[in-house]
Amino acid sequence: MRELAGICVFCALAALTPLFVTSGSLQNLVIMTLYATLLGQAWNILAGFGGQFSFGHAVFFGSGAYAMAVLQVKFGWNAWAALAAALAAGSAVGAFIGALSFRYGLKGSYFALVTLAFAEVFRILANTFLFTGAGVGMMVPLNESAAALQFADRSGYLYLILAMVTAGFLISWWLKHSRFGAWLQALRDNEDSAAALGVDVFRVKLIAIMISGALMAAGGAFYVQYFHYIDPHIAYGPAVSIEALLAPIVGGMGTLWGPLLGAAVLHALGELTRSVTGDAPGVNLMVYGVVLILMVTFLPRGILGGVVTLFGGRGAKKGGDRA
Amino acid sequence: MKSQRRIFLKQSAALAAAAGLPAIARGQGATVKIGVLHPVTGFLAYSGNLCRVGARLAVDEINAAGGIKALGGAKLEAIYADAQSKPEVGVAEVEKFNEAGVSAIVGAYASAICLATTQAAAKYNIAHLVDVGVADQIVERGLKNTFRFAPGYKVVARAAINNLHIMNTLARKPARTVMIIHEESLFGTGTANLLAAELPGMGYEVKEVVKHANPTRDFNNIVLRMKALNPDIVIPANYFNEYALLVRTMKQQNVQPKAIYSVLGGAASSFKFVKEFPDAAAGVIDCNHWYNPKDKRSLALRKKVEAKGDFFTYEVFLNYQAGYLLADAIERAKSRERGAIVDALASSTWDKHFMPYGPTRFVNGQNQGAQPLMMQVLKGDIKVILPNTFAEAEPVFPWKA
Amino acid sequence: MLEFSILFPSILNGLTTGAVYALVALGLTLIYGVLHIINFAHGAALMVALYAVYFLHEQAGVNPYAALPLAVPAMFAFGYCLQRFVIGRASHGKDENILLVTLGISIILENLALYLWKSDTRTIDAPYMLQTVDIAGAMISLPKLLAFGGALAAAALLLAVMAKTDLGRAIRACAKERQGARLVGIDVEHVFAMSFGIGLACLGAAACFLLPAFYVNPNVGNSFVLIAFTVVVLGGMGSFAGALLGGLLIGVVESVGGLWLGESLGQIGIFVIFIAVLLFRPQGLFGART
Numbered sequence A: 001m002r003e004l005a006g007i008c009v010f011c012a013l014a015a016l017t018p019l020f021v022t023s024g025s026l027q028n029l030v031i032m033t034l035y036a037t038l039l040g041q042a043w044n045i046l047a048g049f050g051g052q053f054s055f056g057h058a059v060f061f062g063s064g065a066y067a068m069a070v071l072q073v074k075f076g077w078n079a080w081a082a083l084a085a086a087l088a089a090g091s092a093v094g095a096f097i098g099a100l101s102f103r104y105g106l107k108g109s110y111f112a113l114v115t116l117a118f119a120e121v122f123r124i125l126a127n128t129f130l131f132t133g134a135g136v137g138m139m140v141p142l143n144e145s146a147a148a149l150q151f152a153d154r155s156g157y158l159y160l161i162l163a164m165v166t167a168g169f170l171i172s173w174w175l176k177h178s179r180f181g182a183w184l185q186a187l188r189d190n191e192d193s194a195a196a197l198g199v200d201v202f203r204v205k206l207i208a209i210m211i212s213g214a215l216m217a218a219g220g221a222f223y224v225q226y227f228h229y230i231d232p233h234i235a236y237g238p239a240v241s242i243e244a245l246l247a248p249i250v251g252g253m254g255t256l257w258g259p260l261l262g263a264a265v266l267h268a269l270g271e272l273t274r275s276v277t278g279d280a281p282g283v284n285l286m287v288y289g290v291v292l293i294l295m296v297t298f299l300p301r302g303i304l305g306g307v308v309t310l311f312g313g314r315g316a317k318k319g320g321d322r323a
Numbered sequence B: 001m002k003s004q005r006r007i008f009l010k011q012s013a014a015l016a017a018a019a020g021l022p023a024i025a026r027g028q029g030a031t032v033k034i035g036v037l038h039p040v041t042g043f044l045a046y047s048g049n050l051c052r053v054g055a056r057l058a059v060d061e062i063n064a065a066g067g068i069k070a071l072g073g074a075k076l077e078a079i080y081a082d083a084q085s086k087p088e089v090g091v092a093e094v095e096k097f098n099e100a101g102v103s104a105i106v107g108a109y110a111s112a113i114c115l116a117t118t119q120a121a122a123k124y125n126i127a128h129l130v131d132v133g134v135a136d137q138i139v140e141r142g143l144k145n146t147f148r149f150a151p152g153y154k155v156v157a158r159a160a161i162n163n164l165h166i167m168n169t170l171a172r173k174p175a176r177t178v179m180i181i182h183e184e185s186l187f188g189t190g191t192a193n194l195l196a197a198e199l200p201g202m203g204y205e206v207k208e209v210v211k212h213a214n215p216t217r218d219f220n221n222i223v224l225r226m227k228a229l230n231p232d233i234v235i236p237a238n239y240f241n242e243y244a245l246l247v248r249t250m251k252q253q254n255v256q257p258k259a260i261y262s263v264l265g266g267a268a269s270s271f272k273f274v275k276e277f278p279d280a281a282a283g284v285i286d287c288n289h290w291y292n293p294k295d296k297r298s299l300a301l302r303k304k305v306e307a308k309g310d311f312f313t314y315e316v317f318l319n320y321q322a323g324y325l326l327a328d329a330i331e332r333a334k335s336r337e338r339g340a341i342v343d344a345l346a347s348s349t350w351d352k353h354f355m356p357y358g359p360t361r362f363v364n365g366q367n368q369g370a371q372p373l374m375m376q377v378l379k380g381d382i383k384v385i386l387p388n389t390f391a392e393a394e395p396v397f398p399w400k401a
Numbered sequence C: 001m002l003e004f005s006i007l008f009p010s011i012l013n014g015l016t017t018g019a020v021y022a023l024v025a026l027g028l029t030l031i032y033g034v035l036h037i038i039n040f041a042h043g044a045a046l047m048v049a050l051y052a053v054y055f056l057h058e059q060a061g062v063n064p065y066a067a068l069p070l071a072v073p074a075m076f077a078f079g080y081c082l083q084r085f086v087i088g089r090a091s092h093g094k095d096e097n098i099l100l101v102t103l104g105i106s107i108i109l110e111n112l113a114l115y116l117w118k119s120d121t122r123t124i125d126a127p128y129m130l131q132t133v134d135i136a137g138a139m140i141s142l143p144k145l146l147a148f149g150g151a152l153a154a155a156a157l158l159l160a161v162m163a164k165t166d167l168g169r170a171i172r173a174c175a176k177e178r179q180g181a182r183l184v185g186i187d188v189e190h191v192f193a194m195s196f197g198i199g200l201a202c203l204g205a206a207a208c209f210l211l212p213a214f215y216v217n218p219n220v221g222n223s224f225v226l227i228a229f230t231v232v233v234l235g236g237m238g239s240f241a242g243a244l245l246g247g248l249l250i251g252v253v254e255s256v257g258g259l260w261l262g263e264s265l266g267q268i269g270i271f272v273i274f275i276a277v278l279l280f281r282p283q284g285l286f287g288a289r290t
Helices: A002-020 A024-049 A058-073 A079-103 A108-128 A154-177 A179-189 A191-196 A201-227 A232-236 A238-251 A258-276 A283-298 A302-310 B002-019 B045-064 B087-100 B111-122 B153-170 B186-198 B220-229 B240-252 B271-276 B296-307 B314-333 B338-346 C004-035 C042-060 C068-091 C095-117 C142-164 C166-176 C178-183 C188-213 C222-235 C240-261 C268-280
Strands: B031-038 B075-082 B104-107 B127-130 B146-148 B177-183 B205-212 B233-237 B259-263 B285-288 B373-378 B381-386 C132-135 C138-141
Touching: A002 A024, A002 A154, A024 A154, A024 A179, A024 A201, A024 A238, A024 A258, A024 B087, A058 A079, A058 A108, A058 A201, A058 A232, A058 A238, A079 A108, A079 A201, A079 C268, A108 A232, A108 A238, A108 C222, A108 C268, A154 A179, A154 A201, A179 A191, A179 A201, A191 A201, A201 B087, A232 A238, A238 A258, A238 A283, A238 A302, A238 C095, A258 A283, A258 A302, A283 C068, A283 C095, B031 B045, B031 B087, B045 B075, B045 B296, B045 B314, B075 B087, B087 B104, B087 B111, B104 B111, B104 B314, B111 B127, B111 B146, B111 B186, B127 B314, B127 B338, B153 B186, B153 B259, B153 B285, B153 B373, B153 B381, B177 B186, B177 B220, B186 B205, B186 B233, B205 B220, B220 B240, B220 C004, B220 C240, B233 B240, B240 B259, B240 B271, B271 B381, B296 B314, B314 B338, C004 C042, C004 C138, C004 C142, C004 C166, C004 C188, C004 C222, C004 C240, C042 C068, C042 C095, C042 C188, C042 C222, C068 C095, C068 C188, C132 C142, C138 C142, C142 C166, C142 C188, C142 C240, C166 C178, C166 C188, C178 C188, C222 C240, C222 C268, C240 C268
Parallel strands: B031 B075, B031 B104, B104 B127, B127 B146, B177 B205, B177 B233, B233 B259, B259 B285
Antiparallel strands: B285 B373, B373 B381, C132 C138
C-alpha cells in the first residue's frame, strides 16, 4: 500500500515539474529520464521479475515505433488509434518470440541471444521494405495538436511519458503483489520447482513477455511522436536494447523503483560527464564507462540493493545469482 | 520513507546535473554565442570532427579579424557540442544551446540528426544553418529557421545525370549501360532512386541497382556481379569506408569499367583516399560538394588546413562557409536577437564565399544557387572537370588504366 | 545470377571471409565455454588488436603477418589482466554485472581509441594486399587466403592445447565444474584469466589476418560482434571445431545470401540460421547437450 502511495506522490510531483522547472533543457532531461525509465520498466518486467534476460528488447520498441509511424503516414490513422495499435504490435511480437522461444525451452544466454537475433532480423526487414521506408526511415509530419499526439508545449510530452511510466509502475506493483507476479518470480528463482508446484511456466512467461513488449512498444511510439523520425538503425539497433537494460541493472533489478533510480542516475552521470570534460570527443563517454564499472563493482545488486544493504537488509532481495 | 528518499535522490540528481549547465546569458555580453553541433563520437565521428575543424577555423578567423563589427567588435563565442551520432542527443544539445542563449546554430552533418535539431531549434526561432545534411526533407517542412547553404541530393543527382550525359555525348557516347551501387540510408537510396528514374529517359540502360548496408565488410560479391554484368559505368553513392573498399576490390578483381562515376561519393573527392590509394583512385569521377578552384581564397584555405595536418574535405569547407555566412547575417542584422538573424539570413545575398554558388538566395531555406561540381582524380590530384566555367582540366572519359 | 562462374568464386570468397569470422569466434567461444560470459567487449578488443597491428606496421614497418608473434602475446596479456583485475573483481560473478562490466569496457575502449587516434579510418597499403590467387578461374584475394590458412592453424593449435596440455585440462575442468576444480586445488581465477587471455590472443591473430583486407577505426569492432555470436552459437558454445566450421558456414551463407537476395537483405540468412539453431539445436553443431 505504501508503494502505491509512493507511486501517487511521485506522479503528482512529476506532473507538477513544469511549474518549477522552466529550463527547456532540464525539462527535456526529465522527459528523457522518464523515457529511459519506461524502457527500463519494460525490460525489468521480463528480466527483473521474470528472470528472462533479453539483449534485443529493441525488437518491441521498433515494432511500436514503426506501427506508430506507418499507420499515421501511410494509412492516415489518428495518432491515438495508432498508439493502441503500437501497443498491440509490441504485444504481438512478444507473443511470437515468446511462443517460439519458450516452446523450445530457451533460457539464460540462449534466450538473450535469440532476442538479439530477432532484433537484427527485424532491422534487416525494416531496412529492405519500402513499406517501412527502407533505409531512409520515416518522418512523421509536424502537426502540433493533442489529437495528433504532438504538443507545441513540451509539458504535453511530459504528461504523455508520465502516463506511460505510471502504467509501468502500476504493472510492476501488480507483479510484486499479485498471484501472477508470484508465479513469475517463482519461476525466475527456480523454474523447475515452480513447475513442480503447478505453475504454468509457459503461459506465465508468455504473458510476461507480451506485457513487456507492449510497454516497450509504448516507448517506441513515444520516440516517434517526440522526435518525428525513425529508421531501422534507431528502431531495432543495439542502442535501444542496451539503454533498456542499463537502468534496471544499475538501479536494482526486480524492484519497483529500480528502473527510475537507474535512469535518473545514468542521465545525471551523462550530463555531469559531458559538462565536466570539455569538448574533446569521447572523453565524457570514457568517464561514463569507468563510472559504470565502478558502480557495478561497489553496488553489485544495483543501487537499491546497495541502499538495502546499507540500511539493514529489510527483506532479502533475490537477484540473478548464478554460480 | 523509501519512496520519499527516492524522490529526493531523483531531484538531487537532476539538480546536480543542472549545476553543470552553462549559465543563462543575462543581457548583452561582449560576445555573440553560437552553437556548433556535430557528431564527434559514434559512427559518424570522422566526418563530425572534420566539420568541427571547418567551423572552428571560421570562428577563429572571424574573431581574429575583429569579430562582428556591427556589434562593436563582439567576438563569436562558439559552444561546441557533440551529437554523439544520435538525433536525440542532438535535440538535447539544442535545448542546452537555447539555455545558453545562443543566437544561431551551425550543424549537424547527418540528415537524420538535422531533421530533429532544426525542428527543436524552430521552437525557439533559433536560426539553424544546415552544414551538409543532403536530405531534401530538411528544407521542405516549412520551418522558417532552417537554412541550407549547400545543395540537397536532388540537385546533386540531377547535376550528375546532366553532366554524365554531357560528358558521354562529348566523347561520342561510348557508354550505354550503368550499374548503381548505393548505401542503404537516406542519401544513397534517394540518389539511386532519382538516377534509376531519370537515366533511362536519357538513353542509358540501368543494368542493376545494388543496395548495401552500412557498414559492409566485403564487396567481393558485388564486384563479381559487376564482372558478370559488365556495365560501362559504375555509379557508387556511399560513405568513405565502403567507397574505398569497393574501389579497392574492383582494382583487385581487375574490373575496369569505362568510368567510376560517383554521386556524392564518399571517398571519390577525398584527398585522403587519393593519398592512400593512388592506384585505385586514379580516374574516379565524382559529382559532389566542391569549392571554386579558380578562387584564390579556396586554395589559401586548403593550404592552411593541410598545414594543420587535416584533409581539405567538404565537411571542412562547407562548415567554414557556414560560419562566414552566419557572421555576415549577424553583421547585417546588427543584432544578437534570434528573430533578427533569421530575417537577415532569409534575405541574405552573401557572395563573399568561394563556392560555385553565386550570390546567396534562400527560398524556403534552400540556397537556390547551390550546385555541386564534377571532379576527377587526375595525376594524383582532384581536378574539376565540369561545368566549364569552373573546370581545371578536361575529363578523361572513358578511363583507361 | 546463380551460374557457376559467379557462384563458385562467391562460395570461395565466403569461405575466406568466414575464416576471419572463425578467428574472431574462436576466442569468443572459449570465453563463453569456460567463463560462461557473453563478452560484449569482444568487438572493442578486436579493434584494439587491429590498431596494434596497424601501428606496428606504420611505426615499426612490421608486416602484419610478421606481427603475429607480437600481437598474439600482447593481446593475451591484455586479456589476462582484463579478466583478473577488472571483470573478475567487478562483477562478483553475477551474470548481469558481467554484462555491464564488459559493456563498460567496450565503451571505454572505443572512446579511448577515438580520443587517442581520432576517428579516421586507417588502412595499410602494401603490394601483396591487392594480389589475387587464381583458383579454378576464381580470383581470390591473397590476404583472405592467408586468413583461411591462419584460421585452420589457430583452431588446430587451440584444440591441441586443450587436449594435450595441463592448462587445457585445467580449463576444461573449470568449465565443467567450477567448485570441483577449486576443491582439487586448481587456481580457478588464474585459469579464468588464462582463458580470457587466450580468447583475446585469438583476436590478436584475427587482427593480423584481417587488417590487410580491411581497415580500422574506433567503431570497426561493432560490425563483427553479432556475427561472432552467431558463429559461436552455430558451432556450439565452447567448441573450437564448431567455431571454425560455423565461421566458414556463416561466411558462405552470407556470401551466397548476398548474391541471391541482395547485399542488404542477404544478411538475414545469418540471423535466421542463428534463430533456427537456437530453437532447434541450441547446443550447435558440436556442443554438448547441457
